[in-house]
Amino acid sequence: MKIGLLGYGKMGQLIERYAIKRGHEVAWAIGSSSREDITSVDLKNADIAIDFSKPDAALDNISLCFEHDLPIVVGTTGWYDHLEEVKATCVDANQSMLYGSNFSIGVNVFFHVNKLLAKAISPYKQYDTQVEEIHHIHKLDAPSGTAITIAEGILDAYTDKDNWVNRLEGSGEEIIPAKNELLIESLRLEEVPGTHTVLYSSEVDQIEFKHTAHSRDGFALGAVVAAEWLVGRKGFYQVTEMFDFNK
Ligand SMILES: NC(=O)C1=CN([C@@H]2O[C@H](COP(=O)(O)OP(=O)(O)OC[C@H]3O[C@@H](n4cnc5c(N)ncnc54)[C@H](OP(=O)(O)O)[C@@H]3O)[C@@H](O)[C@H]2O)C=CC1
Numbered sequence: 428m429k430i431g432l433l434g435y436g437k438m439g440q441l442i443e444r445y446a447i448k449r450g451h452e453v454a455w456a457i458g459s460s461s462r463e464d465i466t467s468v469d470l471k472n473a474d475i476a477i478d479f480s481k482p483d484a485a486l487d488n489i490s491l492c493f494e495h496d497l498p499i500v501v502g503t504t505g506w507y508d509h510l511e512e513v514k515a516t517c518v519d520a521n522q523s524m525l526y527g528s529n530f531s532i533g534v535n536v537f538f539h540v541n542k543l544l545a546k547a548i549s550p551y552k553q554y555d556t557q558v559e560e561i562h563h564i565h566k567l568d569a570p571s572g573t574a575i576t577i578a579e580g581i582l583d584a585y586t587d588k589d590n591w592v593n594r595l596e597g598s599g600e601e602i603i604p605a606k607n608e609l610l611i612e613s614l615r616l617e618e619v620p621g622t623h624t625v626l627y628s629s630e631v632d633q634i635e636f637k638h639t640a641h642s643r644d645g646f647a648l649g650a651v652v653a654a655e656w657l658v659g660r661k662g663f664y665q666v667t668e669m670f671d672f673n674k
């Protein structure tokens with residue numbers, strides 16, 4: 428498979444390594460610190476694009492791929508307010524797109540079990556629920572896309588909560604969640620690749636459900652596997668749809 432990379436930073440460069448390891452070719456790579464500039468690239472030289480760029484670049488990159496009939500895997504986070512319109516455009520234009528807030532196997536198992544756990548605990552109102560995420564200091568978006576997916580999984584199980592609210596430590600904003608809101612605490616710390624915890628706390632005990640990424644390798648390998656999965660399919664998909672345990 429020939430892969431085009433939109434974004435050639437920490438993730439883009441690691442994805443290239445995994446793509447080559449799995450027998451693929453990187454046809455082009457775009458990003459200001461990359462080998463190529465977008466105007467000098469024939470996008471159609473690739474069978475598929477993988478976008479790990481920046482929150483404010485993802486929407487344009489998605490549109491560009493749709494215009495060129497190029498399937499796209501999107502790992503970039505921070506653009507999910509536009510998810511419904513992107514999905515509609517993709518389906519109406521008969522294009523192919525798969526997006527995911529997290530491509531690692533471990534986190535996708537975590538997403539699955541998170542929903543089961545929330546369903547089991549939600550009737551017991553003595554438990555306060557909260558999501559915590561820790562990432563490196565370079566991260567542009569808060570909360571993380573992964574934390575949003577986790578929060579949405581929890582909110583599905585709660586009839587008395589319908590929204591999440593974010594508290595970014597150090598932002599100076601005082602955020603106190605209302606009764607119908609689920610708190611997502613974000614912390615930015617040195618070079619942490621990504622840690623997510625769900626906490627259920629009562630007066631008598633606490634449940635902590637936690638995933639710790641030791642590196643970005645799981646995300647990068649997962650993105651290449653997602654590209655292999657998407658090629659030949661039409662429509663709009665989430666990474667969770669690749670996994671059997673959701674059936
Ligand atoms: N879904 C998942 O599993 C994961 C998602 N992510 C997400 O992926 C994204 C990228 O992460 P990461 O690689 O760590 O970030 P980096 O900042 O290391 O890399 C982003 C790259 O995108 C480039 N870029 C900027 N503008 C554009 C553009 N318009 N088109 C293409 N490329 C552009 C940047 O260039 P320059 O710096 O010169 O501006 C930079 O090289 C983030 O949104 C992050 O949250 C990260 C890990 C896992």
Ligand SMILES: O=C(O)C1=N[C@H](C(=O)O)C[C@H](O)C1
Nearest residue numbers: 504528529566571572573621
């Ligand atoms: O920016 C990152 O680094 C990461 N972003 C994704 C997110 O926002 O959830 C996935 C991973 O946690 C790393």
